[in-house]
Amino acid sequence: MTVLTIERLTVRFGGLTALDDVSFTVEPGTVHALIGPNGAGKSTCFNVISGVYRASSGRVLLGDADITGTPAHKLAGMGLGRSFQSATLSPGSSVLDNVMLGRHARTRGGFWAGGLRLPWTVREQRRHAARAAEICAFLGIDHLLHRPASTLPYGDAKRVDIARALATEPTVLLLDEPAAGLNAAETAGMGQAIRDVREELDIAVLLVEHDMGLVMGIADQVTVLDFGELVAHGPPEQVQSDPDVIRAYLGSASDLEETGPHGLGSYATRAETADARGSGEADGVAADTDNGVTR
């Protein structure tokens, strides 16, 4: 059964159409990559799926459930986990505490239960902390459990972000640029971690990523967006050689003449600039997440 279905999704911000009639599906046990140049609508797509933005039209199905327009906070308990572009952690809290946030929808108890440390709350928290530690061990960050998140190297912070998303026990894991800001070794490690999630946890992964090496290495399916429209869809080898995709990234031959000489390597330059600017796509979440890390 398809775990995530995007059906004719359209998102408009005033006069700007950020997503235009986009449809694709994420199959169980696969890594599905969503790629495209800056402003292609990848982050918008993510934000609609995770309930941060509202769709203008179209539907999003999580398994059989129609989750279009479902408020973000209800999705965590329904099997949708999400990581953030710049590892948005609570900087002053420990790694364990950050990952435990992912258990929020799966635990109970407010001020009185927590404040009075009622026996069932304490037991519940202990049980879930053990599970959170297990997830951290799976991602190789269990030695950092009691470190404040603000003291972590960026690569580890991104893993904590993913651990927190996994802590919601998702059926689909959305990863927003898991390799952005990582060096080559860290990127390779991240690729392995994503493979582990697919193979050992059998969780479908939908990721947005600019690092083409990573995408082509781990993705089973690739969906390419450009200016809000779906340009190509298929296995990585097929997408890589698609003329529409090459045009989306590099522009057409006439564009090249107008803007001056570009080698085939210019995509990399473009992607790097994008990373340096925190992939400043026109969305509020990117701005917010930046804020979260630097504090």
Add this chain to the structure above:
Amino acid sequence: MSETFSQGPGSGTGSGTAAGTDTATADGDAGTTAARRRNLLSGNRMLRPAAVILLLVVLLALPLYLSASWLRAGEFVMIGAVGAIGLTLLIGQAGQLSLGHAFFLFVGAVSYTVLAPDPGLRGENAELVSLGWPPALALVGAVVICALLGLAFAPISGRVRGIYLAVATLALVFLGFYLGRELVSLTGGTGSGRAPADLSLFGFCFCDERPEDLVVLGVPFGEAERLWYAFLALTVVGYLLARGAVRGRPGRAWRAVRDNEAMASVMGVPLARSRAGVFAISSGYAGLAGAMLVVWFGILKPDESEIGTYGINVSIAFLAMVIVGGLGSIPGAVWGAALVYGLEKVLELTVTSASIFGIVGFTPVLLTQFVYGAAIILVVLFEPGGLAAIGRRLTAALASTTEKGR
């Protein structure tokens, strides 16, 4: 943005980049975990519980040794501590800046006085409303009323952020000032005010009534001694509740909303409910502090201007406690209260002349304001974690020296 984190690998543990240490200490949460681990590792497992027990024993024994006026100073600090704990949850943990704390203090004071029986000191004034509840129940009622009022403020506290929320809540202080003046049947009016009932529980009165009835180790227990224990119990309960909440699920949700709303909601935290909830809890704490304050003063008297017992200056004093103590830290809030409210009372008790340093009008209150003003600047510049962070550093240093000494 990635710069802060990519500097990380070199910076390693606690003493990392400036940004790193700031935020790490600000929560008190991860910091205490680290300190606790250090204690465990260095074999000082007994240090913390022993210190807590010692502190409790000292606090319980103090009424046997201190005079009534010093006890009253301590009780005033406890009032500040309860209020500051509530405010540090709101500002430090949940990131909602409020200047309306004094308003909820006022509502708590009025609620207690109205709900509790009229002591009948001014029986000629038949206009005063009094519901005649048992005082202990009136105390709980005051907390509930303030919490509900805080909840009623949710449409604003749930939407307005940062400095705008501060201004919106500041308006409440002016509202309180106006209502205090106008609703004479509840507040007694600005001219004379009204007397609140003495606090009592199951017939035991925390007052001067027949002090010869209660003599402990040769010390007659009057109002000051009795209230000390009542306030100590309330403060400890308030402290433990807040600490439990901060370490548990609600605290995590508050910090997540504070640090990034989109992230918090994706993780399953309903934003509006979380924001409204912590505002209500904070207001409840303020209400308790207000009820304690009116019992302590022995009179409810609405302010004659926006600066007074429940005025802007009080909101700012609480803000100072929270900042000096370390935003979000529960022990920090208590230390902040000890500095801001304690210093004022200690100076009042020790400085006999009306003016300090021979300067006319340089009162203990004024000097205290100078001191905590300076303390805020020092904290913001040099130790954003506040007194709580300094305390943690001292215990860590102590732990490492005892380790070396072995």
